[in-house]
Amino acid sequence: MESQRGSSSSTERAVDDCEDENSVTMLDVLQEENQLEEDANAVLGAADDKNCTYIQGYMRQALYACKTCCKEGIRAGICFACSLHCHEGHELIELYTKRQFKCDCGNSKFGEKCSLNPVKSESNPENKYNQNFDGVYCTCSRPYPDPEGLDNDEMLQCAICEDWYHTKHLGDSETRPEENSYDEIVCDACMKKASFLWSYASKFAVTKDSKKEETTQNDENVEVEDSSKKCTMPETPAKTEGCCFWVEGWRSALCTCEKCKMVYKENEVEFLLDPTDSVQAYEEAGKANNRESQYEKGMKALASLDHVQQVNVIEEYNNMKERLKEYLQKFADNKKVVRAEDIQEFFSEMEPNKRQKVEIPKYCR
Numbered sequence: 001m002e003s004q005r006g007s008s009s010s011t012e013r014a015v016d017d018c019e020d021e022n023s024v025t026m027l028d029v030l031q032e033e034n035q036l037e038e039d040a041n042a043v044l045g046a047a048d049d050k051n052c053t054y055i056q057g058y059m060r061q062a063l064y065a066c067k068t069c070c071k072e073g074i075r076a077g078i079c080f081a082c083s084l085h086c087h088e089g090h091e092l093i094e095l096y097t098k099r100q101f102k103c104d105c106g107n108s109k110f111g112e113k114c115s116l117n118p119v120k121s122e123s124n125p126e127n128k129y130n131q132n133f134d135g136v137y138c139t140c141s142r143p144y145p146d147p148e149g150l151d152n153d154e155m156l157q158c159a160i161c162e163d164w165y166h167t168k169h170l171g172d173s174e175t176r177p178e179e180n181s182y183d184e185i186v187c188d189a190c191m192k193k194a195s196f197l198w199s200y201a202s203k204f205a206v207t208k209d210s211k212k213e214e215t216t217q218n219d220e221n222v223e224v225e226d227s228s229k230k231c232t233m234p235e236t237p238a239k240t241e242g243c244c245f246w247v248e249g250w251r252s253a254l255c256t257c258e259k260c261k262m263v264y265k266e267n268e269v270e271f272l273l274d275p276t277d278s279v280q281a282y283e284e285a286g287k288a289n290n291r292e293s294q295y296e297k298g299m300k301a302l303a304s305l306d307h308v309q310q311v312n313v314i315e316e317y318n319n320m321k322e323r324l325k326e327y328l329q330k331f332a333d334n335k336k337v338v339r340a341e342d343i344q345e346f347f348s349e350m351e352p353n354k355r356q357k358v359e360i361p362k363y364c365r
């Protein structure tokens with residue numbers, strides 16, 4: 001499952017004058033590998049694999065539901081560390097990340113105490129549980145991946161309820177804008193509930209016909225700071241049904257006057273004003289917290305080399321990608337959760353191969 005991160009890896013060619021189609025530069029390899037590594041780490045964010053997150057209170061984090069511990073109808077979410085220590089070998093559903101959540105492991109929903117933090121209250125009243133905790137997603141309420149193989153196209157996460165939706169189940173193809181032309185989506189049900197958002201949609205929604213234009217941070221925001229009493233919510237609502245596709249930066253256009261703040265509170269969407277709330281911000285934090293990546297190590301190694309411009313490693317590289325897939329598949333087959341250490345282990349095992357290849361550089365001319 002992927003969030004709508006847009007096209008991420010920018011593989012810039014470092015050595016322009018190398019035209020050989022069949023070869024990749026060392027830089028390409030490092031950048032792509034860095035992407036793989038980052039993708040694997042991003043979901044975990046700054047996840048700690050030894051300590052239960054419970055004591056940190058309500059927070060955005062990677063969550064898991066345990067089918068072994070929770071019988072049908074009981075919805076509960078456990079943190080990454082608990083998935084490893086308290087639920088090893090259990091049937092776990094990976095829930096990606098949810099905001100404002102406290103680990104449920106060992107509370108009244110479970111038969112046993114949490115082995116990492118046995119002292120917890122009976123329940124976490126602020127936790128929100130949707131159908132994802134039963135292992136199903138979207139308006140079609142299907143598992144992902146779908147064992148019947150019906151709907152395995154990309155899914156997007158609603159910025160408000162955090163359920164996931166098949167692109168094709170977000171409005172009809174007549175009105176749905178092109179993929180990657182929008183930054184976030186808010187589903188049909190959430191737009192109905194927080195209907196005031198339709199006023200913003202008149203200005204900040206992407207529609208099928210809207211040109212892909214850069215939305216510059218509007219001057220209105222500056223005005224707000226000057227006279228915080230003046231409301232900047234657009235007056236005329238756009239259409240008022242279906243889901244909504246938003247342009248980048250739409251959240252910062254939301255009015256922060258006292259009246260509007262009340263509206264956010266009533267609709268339980270105050271988090272929209274928090275710049276660190278988005279999944280993107282969470283993932284960035286996760287990436288930033290990582291120890292020196294293979295990419296950085298590689299860049300240092302590259303800087304220390306003098307004239308090596310190109311290394312013919314495409315075959316080796318494809319093997320590596322295959323192997324990473326196989327490696328991760330084993331975890332999926334055994335219903336085991338992949339830890340940051342496992343990823344690290346995989347990449348460190350790859351190192352000798354790389355070194356070997358660097359020894360036989362191939363020059364352009």
Ligand SMILES: [Zn+2]
Pocket residue numbers: 051052053054078079080081082103104105
């Ligand atoms: Zn926990």
Ligand SMILES: [Zn+2]
Pocket residue numbers: 066067068069070086087090091
């Ligand atoms: Zn369990």
Ligand SMILES: [Zn+2]
Pocket residue numbers: 052081082083086105106113114115116117
């Ligand atoms: Zn636990």
Ligand SMILES: [Zn+2]
Pocket residue numbers: 137138139140141142151165166169
């Ligand atoms: Zn669907």
Ligand SMILES: [Zn+2]
Pocket residue numbers: 158159160161162163186187188189190191
């Ligand atoms: Zn929603």
Ligand SMILES: [Zn+2]
Pocket residue numbers: 230231232233255256257258259260261
């Ligand atoms: Zn306002």
